[in-house]
Amino acid sequence: MTRLDRQFAFLAEAEKLKSVTRATPIHDASRPENSGEHSWSLALYALTLADQAPEGVTIDRVIRMLLLHDLVEIDVGDVPIHSQGGTAHGAEAILKAEAAAAERIFGLLPEDQGAELLALWREFEANESPDAIFAKSLDRVQPVLLNHQSGGGSWIEYDVTFPQLEERIGTKISRGAPAVWDWVRARVESWFERRGL
Amino acid sequence: MTRLDRQFAFLAEAEKLKSVTRATPIHDASRPENSGEHSWSLALYALTLADQAPEGVTIDRVIRMLLLHDLVEIDVGDVPIHSQGGTAHGAEAILKAEAAAAERIFGLLPEDQGAELLALWREFEANESPDAIFAKSLDRVQPVLLNHQSGGGSWIEYDVTFPQLEERIGTKISRGAPAVWDWVRARVESWFERRGL
Numbered sequence: 094m095t096r097l098d099r100q101f102a103f104l105a106e107a108e109k110l111k112s113v114t115r116a117t118p119i120h121d122a123s124r125p126e127n128s129g130e131h132s133w134s135l136a137l138y139a140l141t142l143a144d145q146a147p148e149g150v151t152i153d154r155v156i157r158m159l160l161l162h163d164l165v166e167i168d169v170g171d172v173p174i175h176s177q178g179g180t181a182h183g184a185e186a187i188l189k190a191e192a193a194a195a196e197r198i199f200g201l202l203p204e205d206q207g208a209e210l211l212a213l214w215r216e217f218e219a220n221e222s223p224d225a226i227f228a229k230s231l232d233r234v235q236p237v238l239l240n241h242q243s244g245g246g247s248w249i250e251y252d253v254t255f256p257q258l259e260e261r262i263g264t265k266i267s268r269g270a271p272a273v274w275d276w277v278r279a280r281v282e283s284w285f286e287r288r289g290l
Numbered sequence: 291m292t293r294l295d296r297q298f299a300f301l302a303e304a305e306k307l308k309s310v311t312r313a314t315p316i317h318d319a320s321r322p323e324n325s326g327e328h329s330w331s332l333a334l335y336a337l338t339l340a341d342q343a344p345e346g347v348t349i350d351r352v353i354r355m356l357l358l359h360d361l362v363e364i365d366v367g368d369v370p371i372h373s374q375g376g377t378a379h380g381a382e383a384i385l386k387a388e389a390a391a392a393e394r395i396f397g398l399l400p401e402d403q404g405a406e407l408l409a410l411w412r413e414f415e416a417n418e419s420p421d422a423i424f425a426k427s428l429d430r431v432q433p434v435l436l437n438h439q440s441g442g443g444s445w446i447e448y449d450v451t452f453p454q455l456e457e458r459i460g461t462k463i464s465r466g467a468p469a470v471w472d473w474v475r476a477r478v479e480s481w482f483e484r485r486g487l
Contacts, residue, residue: 097473100338104432105439107334108317111327120305130308133330136357137304140407141297141399153350160333160353202338210337235301242302276294 096203103201106167113166116173116247117236126239128163128171134239135159138231145270149223158217158228161210168194174236174261175251191218230269233262234277241281248284255285293400300398303364310363313370313444314433323436325360325368331436332356335428342467346420355414355425358407365391371433371458372448388415427466430459431474438478445481452482 094102111129119126136156143152163171169190199211217225237258240246248258258281266274291299308326316323333353340349360368366387396408414422434455437443445455455478463471 095473096341097469101435101473104331104335104338105317105435108331108436108439111316111323112318112320119308120302121309123309126308127327129330130324130326133326133333133357134301134305136330136333136353138301140354140357141301141403144293144403153353156333156350156353156357157337160330160337206338206341238298238302239305242305272294276292276298 099201099203100206103198103207106198106201107164109167110164113163113171115171115236116175116250117239118243118246120239120242122243122246128166131235132160132163134235135162135228135231138235139228142231142270142273145273146227147223147269150227151224154213154224155228155231158213158224159231161214162217162228162232164198164214165191165194167198173247173251174233175247175253175257226269228269230266230273233266234270234273237262237266237277237281241284245284254290255282258285296398296400297403300395300404303395303398304361306364307361310360310368312368312433313372313447314436315440315443317436317439319440319443325363328432329357329360331432332359332425332428335432336425339428339467339470342470343424344420344466347424348421351410351421352425352428355410355421356428358411359414359425359429361395361411362388362391364395370444370448371430372444372450372454423466425466427463427470430462431467431470434459434463434474434478438481442481445487451487452479455482 110132111127113128114125115128115131117126118124136159139152139155139159146152146155169187172187195211195214199207199214201207202210216222217228220226220229236247240248247253259278263274263278266277307329308324310325311322312325312328314323315321333356336349336352336356343349343352366384369384392408392411396404396411398404399407413419414425417423417426433444437445444450456475460471460475463474
C-alpha cells in the first residue's frame, strides 16, 4: 500500500464518526448531535476562545487534538457524561476499549503519521499537558451550551441537578478555562433554578 | 457586551450549520451530509494529507480556513456543485449573498477577531494564495470520495458523467493537489465506466 492508500483508508474510516450519536441534541432540538459535527464545533471553540487559553497553550495543537479526540467512538460509541458509564469515569473496560480503538484506527495511517496522531490522542486522554487540559475543558463546555440552547437536552433525560453539573463538569471546565466556566455558570444556573434543580 | 458574550454569540450561531444539508450522502448513504460535519471532515483531510500540500502551504492555516469556510451557508444554504447553481459558478447573486452572510456572522465576534476570521474566509474564497488553493482542492476531493463510498450519491441525482466530474472537479483538485487527483481518479473512474457514463 502506498502512503496515499493508507491516508485515504483512514479518512474513509473516519467518515463513520458521523453515525455515532451523542446525548446532546443539536441547537433546535430536532435530533441528537453526532460525534463528527461535535468535533467540528470543538475545533471552532478552540479557534474562537483562543484568548481564554492559559499561557503555554498552542491553539493549533489543541485544534488538532479536538479534530481527533472522538475517533475511538467509531468502535466504542459515545458514553454520555451524565449516564452511569459517564459518571463512573475511570470505567476500566471503556478506557481499555478506547485504547484498542485508537491503535486500530490510527494504525490505518502510514506508520510515522499514525504514531504521531496516536501520541496526540493519548496526550489528550492523559489530560496533563496544558494543551490537553484546555482541549478537555472545551469538550466539557460545548455540550453545556448546546443543552442550554436546545432547551435542556440531556439534563432532562438524565435528571441532572445544578450541583451535579457543577461537580461533574464545572470543576473540569474551571481547570482549563476558569473565566469560561464563570460565564457559562451565570447563563445556565437559572435554567436549573426555574425547575427547582 | 463583553468579549466572551460576543464569542459565545458567534459559537451559538455557528451551531446552525449542522442543519444545512448537502447533496452528498454520508458514508452509508443513510442520510445527507450536513455542512458542519463536512467541515470537520475537511479539517481532518488537511491534517491527514499535509504531506501532499505544495511548498509554502501552512497546514494550520488551511485547517482554520476549512473550519470556517462554510459558515456563510447558515444564511445562503449549500449550492451543490453539480446543480445548475453549482456549475454556473460565478453566479453573482450567490456570491453577493455569501459575502453579506460572512459580514453578518463574523460580525458577531469581537471586532479584531471578526476582522481576522473574515479576512481568512475571503482569502479562501479568492482561491489565490497557496493555503486557499490547497484548502479548495480538499473541499473538492472529500465529496468525490464520499459519493464513491456511499454508492454514487449526488452523481446519480445529477446524472454526472466522468468527463463532467473531470472538468468540474478534477481540474480544481489538480490545481492544489495533483497527486491526490491522480489517486482519486484511478479509484472512481470505474464507477462511471460500469454505468457507461
